[in-house]
Amino acid sequence: MGRPPKCRRVEFIPQCTYFKPAGIPLWNLEEVGLAVEEVEALRLKDLEGLEQEDCAERMGISRPTFQRILTGARSKVAQALVTGRAIRVEGGNFEYVARRLRCTGCRAEWEPDPSDLNEQQCPKCGGKELMTRPERCSRPKRGAGKYRVPKKR
Structure with missing residues:
Protein backbone atom coordinates (compact mmCIF):
# COMPACT_ATOMS: atom_id res chain seq x y z
CA MET A 1 0.00 0.00 0.00
CA GLY A 2 1.40 3.39 -1.02
CA ARG A 3 1.45 6.46 1.12
CA PRO A 4 -1.51 8.85 1.01
CA PRO A 5 -1.24 11.70 -1.52
CA LYS A 6 0.20 14.95 -0.24
CA CYS A 7 -2.22 17.84 0.11
CA ARG A 8 -1.65 20.43 -2.63
CA ARG A 9 -1.69 24.19 -1.99
CA VAL A 10 -4.17 26.06 -4.16
CA GLU A 11 -4.31 29.86 -4.44
CA PHE A 12 -7.39 30.06 -6.66
CA ILE A 13 -10.80 28.42 -6.36
CA PRO A 14 -12.69 28.72 -9.67
CA GLN A 15 -16.08 30.41 -9.51
CA CYS A 16 -17.33 28.62 -12.63
CA THR A 17 -17.23 24.89 -12.08
CA TYR A 18 -19.10 23.56 -15.08
CA PHE A 19 -18.39 24.05 -18.78
CA LYS A 20 -20.38 22.46 -21.59
CA PRO A 21 -20.52 22.63 -25.36
CA ALA A 22 -23.24 24.88 -26.73
CA GLY A 23 -26.18 23.26 -28.45
CA ILE A 24 -26.01 19.87 -26.72
CA PRO A 25 -28.65 19.17 -24.07
CA LEU A 26 -27.27 18.53 -20.60
CA TRP A 27 -29.02 15.17 -20.30
CA ASN A 28 -27.26 13.96 -23.46
CA LEU A 29 -23.78 14.97 -22.37
CA GLU A 30 -20.89 12.99 -20.92
CA GLU A 31 -18.61 14.68 -18.38
CA VAL A 32 -14.91 14.88 -17.70
CA GLY A 33 -13.99 15.56 -14.07
CA LEU A 34 -11.22 18.04 -13.33
CA ALA A 35 -9.91 18.37 -9.76
CA VAL A 36 -9.30 21.81 -8.26
CA GLU A 37 -5.54 21.19 -8.07
CA GLU A 38 -5.53 20.35 -11.79
CA VAL A 39 -7.13 23.72 -12.52
CA GLU A 40 -4.48 25.35 -10.31
CA ALA A 41 -1.71 23.59 -12.27
CA LEU A 42 -3.18 24.86 -15.55
CA ARG A 43 -3.50 28.37 -14.12
CA LEU A 44 0.06 28.54 -12.83
CA LYS A 45 1.75 27.03 -15.88
CA ASP A 46 -0.40 28.11 -18.81
CA LEU A 47 -2.01 31.33 -17.59
CA GLU A 48 0.72 32.82 -15.40
CA GLY A 49 3.51 31.29 -17.51
CA LEU A 50 5.63 30.11 -14.58
CA GLU A 51 8.34 27.47 -14.83
CA GLN A 52 7.38 24.02 -13.55
CA GLU A 53 9.79 24.28 -10.62
CA ASP A 54 8.15 27.52 -9.48
CA CYS A 55 4.67 26.07 -9.96
CA ALA A 56 5.56 23.00 -7.92
CA GLU A 57 7.00 25.15 -5.14
CA ARG A 58 3.85 27.28 -4.96
CA MET A 59 1.70 24.16 -4.78
CA GLY A 60 3.96 22.54 -2.17
CA ILE A 61 4.71 19.44 -4.25
CA SER A 62 7.64 18.00 -6.17
CA ARG A 63 8.27 18.92 -9.79
CA PRO A 64 7.53 15.38 -11.07
CA THR A 65 4.22 15.39 -9.18
CA PHE A 66 3.38 18.77 -10.70
CA GLN A 67 4.19 17.38 -14.16
CA ARG A 68 1.82 14.44 -13.60
CA ILE A 69 -0.99 16.73 -12.42
CA LEU A 70 -0.46 19.11 -15.36
CA THR A 71 -0.32 16.30 -17.93
CA GLU A 109 0.18 44.25 1.49
CA TRP A 110 -3.26 43.03 0.47
CA GLU A 111 -5.12 39.98 -0.76
CA PRO A 112 -6.17 40.47 -4.40
CA ASP A 113 -9.55 39.54 -5.80
CA PRO A 114 -9.01 35.99 -7.18
CA SER A 115 -11.48 36.53 -10.01
CA ASP A 116 -9.58 39.58 -11.30
CA LEU A 117 -6.84 38.31 -13.61
CA ASN A 118 -6.04 41.74 -15.03
CA GLU A 119 -2.90 43.64 -14.12
CA GLN A 120 -3.01 44.56 -10.45
CA GLN A 121 -1.93 47.84 -8.89
CA CYS A 122 -1.34 48.95 -5.33
CA PRO A 123 -4.53 50.28 -3.71
CA LYS A 124 -2.48 52.65 -1.55
CA CYS A 125 -0.05 54.32 -3.98
CA GLY A 126 -1.18 52.99 -7.39
CA GLY A 127 2.21 51.39 -8.06
CA LYS A 128 2.49 48.45 -10.43
CA GLU A 129 5.76 46.96 -9.13
CA LEU A 130 4.35 44.12 -7.03
CA MET A 131 5.64 40.95 -5.38
CA THR A 132 3.60 37.83 -4.72
CA ARG A 133 3.69 36.60 -1.14
CA PRO A 134 1.87 33.32 -0.51
CA GLU A 135 0.90 32.68 3.08
CA ARG A 136 2.67 29.72 4.57
CA CYS A 137 0.93 26.39 5.01
CA SER A 138 0.69 25.12 8.54
CA ARG A 139 2.24 21.83 7.51
CA PRO A 140 6.07 21.48 7.55
CA LYS A 141 8.01 21.06 4.32
CA ARG A 142 9.27 17.69 3.14
CA GLY A 143 12.00 16.29 5.37
CA ALA A 144 11.22 18.62 8.27
CA GLY A 145 9.34 16.00 10.26
CA LYS A 146 10.37 13.52 12.92
CA TYR A 147 11.44 10.81 10.48
CA ARG A 148 13.98 12.70 8.39
CA VAL A 149 16.14 10.47 6.21
CA PRO A 150 19.84 11.36 6.55
CA LYS A 151 21.68 12.36 3.37
CA LYS A 152 24.07 9.81 1.92
CA ARG A 153 27.67 10.94 1.68
Missing part, protein backbone atom coordinates in the same frame (compact mmCIF):
# COMPACT_ATOMS: atom_id res chain seq x y z
CA GLY A 72 -3.52 14.77 -16.55
CA ALA A 73 -5.31 18.13 -16.58
CA ARG A 74 -4.27 18.92 -20.14
CA SER A 75 -5.33 15.46 -21.26
CA LYS A 76 -8.77 15.84 -19.69
CA VAL A 77 -9.33 19.29 -21.20
CA ALA A 78 -8.23 18.05 -24.63
CA GLN A 79 -10.53 15.03 -24.34
CA ALA A 80 -13.48 17.27 -23.47
CA LEU A 81 -12.79 19.68 -26.33
CA VAL A 82 -12.23 17.01 -28.96
CA THR A 83 -15.07 14.67 -27.99
CA GLY A 84 -17.62 17.35 -27.03
CA ARG A 85 -17.87 16.50 -23.34
CA ALA A 86 -18.65 18.77 -20.42
CA ILE A 87 -16.01 19.67 -17.84
CA ARG A 88 -16.96 19.54 -14.16
CA VAL A 89 -14.50 21.08 -11.69
CA GLU A 90 -14.82 19.59 -8.23
CA GLY A 91 -13.02 17.83 -5.44
CA GLY A 92 -9.40 16.91 -5.19
CA ASN A 93 -6.79 16.83 -2.48
CA PHE A 94 -5.99 20.47 -1.81
CA GLU A 95 -5.68 23.20 0.78
CA TYR A 96 -6.67 26.77 -0.08
CA VAL A 97 -3.86 29.23 0.63
CA ALA A 98 -4.62 32.92 0.31
CA ARG A 99 -2.16 34.78 -1.92
CA ARG A 100 -1.00 38.21 -0.87
CA LEU A 101 0.55 40.99 -2.93
CA ARG A 102 3.13 43.48 -1.70
CA CYS A 103 3.93 46.81 -3.34
CA THR A 104 7.67 47.29 -3.74
CA GLY A 105 7.23 51.07 -3.52
CA CYS A 106 5.19 51.65 -0.35
CA ARG A 107 5.39 48.03 0.98
CA ALA A 108 1.60 47.80 1.43
Whole structure:
Protein backbone atom coordinates (compact mmCIF):
# COMPACT_ATOMS: atom_id res chain seq x y z
CA MET A 1 0.00 0.00 0.00
CA GLY A 2 1.40 3.39 -1.02
CA ARG A 3 1.45 6.46 1.12
CA PRO A 4 -1.51 8.85 1.01
CA PRO A 5 -1.24 11.70 -1.52
CA LYS A 6 0.20 14.95 -0.24
CA CYS A 7 -2.22 17.84 0.11
CA ARG A 8 -1.65 20.43 -2.63
CA ARG A 9 -1.69 24.19 -1.99
CA VAL A 10 -4.17 26.06 -4.16
CA GLU A 11 -4.31 29.86 -4.44
CA PHE A 12 -7.39 30.06 -6.66
CA ILE A 13 -10.80 28.42 -6.36
CA PRO A 14 -12.69 28.72 -9.67
CA GLN A 15 -16.08 30.41 -9.51
CA CYS A 16 -17.33 28.62 -12.63
CA THR A 17 -17.23 24.89 -12.08
CA TYR A 18 -19.10 23.56 -15.08
CA PHE A 19 -18.39 24.05 -18.78
CA LYS A 20 -20.38 22.46 -21.59
CA PRO A 21 -20.52 22.63 -25.36
CA ALA A 22 -23.24 24.88 -26.73
CA GLY A 23 -26.18 23.26 -28.45
CA ILE A 24 -26.01 19.87 -26.72
CA PRO A 25 -28.65 19.17 -24.07
CA LEU A 26 -27.27 18.53 -20.60
CA TRP A 27 -29.02 15.17 -20.30
CA ASN A 28 -27.26 13.96 -23.46
CA LEU A 29 -23.78 14.97 -22.37
CA GLU A 30 -20.89 12.99 -20.92
CA GLU A 31 -18.61 14.68 -18.38
CA VAL A 32 -14.91 14.88 -17.70
CA GLY A 33 -13.99 15.56 -14.07
CA LEU A 34 -11.22 18.04 -13.33
CA ALA A 35 -9.91 18.37 -9.76
CA VAL A 36 -9.30 21.81 -8.26
CA GLU A 37 -5.54 21.19 -8.07
CA GLU A 38 -5.53 20.35 -11.79
CA VAL A 39 -7.13 23.72 -12.52
CA GLU A 40 -4.48 25.35 -10.31
CA ALA A 41 -1.71 23.59 -12.27
CA LEU A 42 -3.18 24.86 -15.55
CA ARG A 43 -3.50 28.37 -14.12
CA LEU A 44 0.06 28.54 -12.83
CA LYS A 45 1.75 27.03 -15.88
CA ASP A 46 -0.40 28.11 -18.81
CA LEU A 47 -2.01 31.33 -17.59
CA GLU A 48 0.72 32.82 -15.40
CA GLY A 49 3.51 31.29 -17.51
CA LEU A 50 5.63 30.11 -14.58
CA GLU A 51 8.34 27.47 -14.83
CA GLN A 52 7.38 24.02 -13.55
CA GLU A 53 9.79 24.28 -10.62
CA ASP A 54 8.15 27.52 -9.48
CA CYS A 55 4.67 26.07 -9.96
CA ALA A 56 5.56 23.00 -7.92
CA GLU A 57 7.00 25.15 -5.14
CA ARG A 58 3.85 27.28 -4.96
CA MET A 59 1.70 24.16 -4.78
CA GLY A 60 3.96 22.54 -2.17
CA ILE A 61 4.71 19.44 -4.25
CA SER A 62 7.64 18.00 -6.17
CA ARG A 63 8.27 18.92 -9.79
CA PRO A 64 7.53 15.38 -11.07
CA THR A 65 4.22 15.39 -9.18
CA PHE A 66 3.38 18.77 -10.70
CA GLN A 67 4.19 17.38 -14.16
CA ARG A 68 1.82 14.44 -13.60
CA ILE A 69 -0.99 16.73 -12.42
CA LEU A 70 -0.46 19.11 -15.36
CA THR A 71 -0.32 16.30 -17.93
CA GLY A 72 -3.52 14.77 -16.55
CA ALA A 73 -5.31 18.13 -16.58
CA ARG A 74 -4.27 18.92 -20.14
CA SER A 75 -5.33 15.46 -21.26
CA LYS A 76 -8.77 15.84 -19.69
CA VAL A 77 -9.33 19.29 -21.20
CA ALA A 78 -8.23 18.05 -24.63
CA GLN A 79 -10.53 15.03 -24.34
CA ALA A 80 -13.48 17.27 -23.47
CA LEU A 81 -12.79 19.68 -26.33
CA VAL A 82 -12.23 17.01 -28.96
CA THR A 83 -15.07 14.67 -27.99
CA GLY A 84 -17.62 17.35 -27.03
CA ARG A 85 -17.87 16.50 -23.34
CA ALA A 86 -18.65 18.77 -20.42
CA ILE A 87 -16.01 19.67 -17.84
CA ARG A 88 -16.96 19.54 -14.16
CA VAL A 89 -14.50 21.08 -11.69
CA GLU A 90 -14.82 19.59 -8.23
CA GLY A 91 -13.02 17.83 -5.44
CA GLY A 92 -9.40 16.91 -5.19
CA ASN A 93 -6.79 16.83 -2.48
CA PHE A 94 -5.99 20.47 -1.81
CA GLU A 95 -5.68 23.20 0.78
CA TYR A 96 -6.67 26.77 -0.08
CA VAL A 97 -3.86 29.23 0.63
CA ALA A 98 -4.62 32.92 0.31
CA ARG A 99 -2.16 34.78 -1.92
CA ARG A 100 -1.00 38.21 -0.87
CA LEU A 101 0.55 40.99 -2.93
CA ARG A 102 3.13 43.48 -1.70
CA CYS A 103 3.93 46.81 -3.34
CA THR A 104 7.67 47.29 -3.74
CA GLY A 105 7.23 51.07 -3.52
CA CYS A 106 5.19 51.65 -0.35
CA ARG A 107 5.39 48.03 0.98
CA ALA A 108 1.60 47.80 1.43
CA GLU A 109 0.18 44.25 1.49
CA TRP A 110 -3.26 43.03 0.47
CA GLU A 111 -5.12 39.98 -0.76
CA PRO A 112 -6.17 40.47 -4.40
CA ASP A 113 -9.55 39.54 -5.80
CA PRO A 114 -9.01 35.99 -7.18
CA SER A 115 -11.48 36.53 -10.01
CA ASP A 116 -9.58 39.58 -11.30
CA LEU A 117 -6.84 38.31 -13.61
CA ASN A 118 -6.04 41.74 -15.03
CA GLU A 119 -2.90 43.64 -14.12
CA GLN A 120 -3.01 44.56 -10.45
CA GLN A 121 -1.93 47.84 -8.89
CA CYS A 122 -1.34 48.95 -5.33
CA PRO A 123 -4.53 50.28 -3.71
CA LYS A 124 -2.48 52.65 -1.55
CA CYS A 125 -0.05 54.32 -3.98
CA GLY A 126 -1.18 52.99 -7.39
CA GLY A 127 2.21 51.39 -8.06
CA LYS A 128 2.49 48.45 -10.43
CA GLU A 129 5.76 46.96 -9.13
CA LEU A 130 4.35 44.12 -7.03
CA MET A 131 5.64 40.95 -5.38
CA THR A 132 3.60 37.83 -4.72
CA ARG A 133 3.69 36.60 -1.14
CA PRO A 134 1.87 33.32 -0.51
CA GLU A 135 0.90 32.68 3.08
CA ARG A 136 2.67 29.72 4.57
CA CYS A 137 0.93 26.39 5.01
CA SER A 138 0.69 25.12 8.54
CA ARG A 139 2.24 21.83 7.51
CA PRO A 140 6.07 21.48 7.55
CA LYS A 141 8.01 21.06 4.32
CA ARG A 142 9.27 17.69 3.14
CA GLY A 143 12.00 16.29 5.37
CA ALA A 144 11.22 18.62 8.27
CA GLY A 145 9.34 16.00 10.26
CA LYS A 146 10.37 13.52 12.92
CA TYR A 147 11.44 10.81 10.48
CA ARG A 148 13.98 12.70 8.39
CA VAL A 149 16.14 10.47 6.21
CA PRO A 150 19.84 11.36 6.55
CA LYS A 151 21.68 12.36 3.37
CA LYS A 152 24.07 9.81 1.92
CA ARG A 153 27.67 10.94 1.68
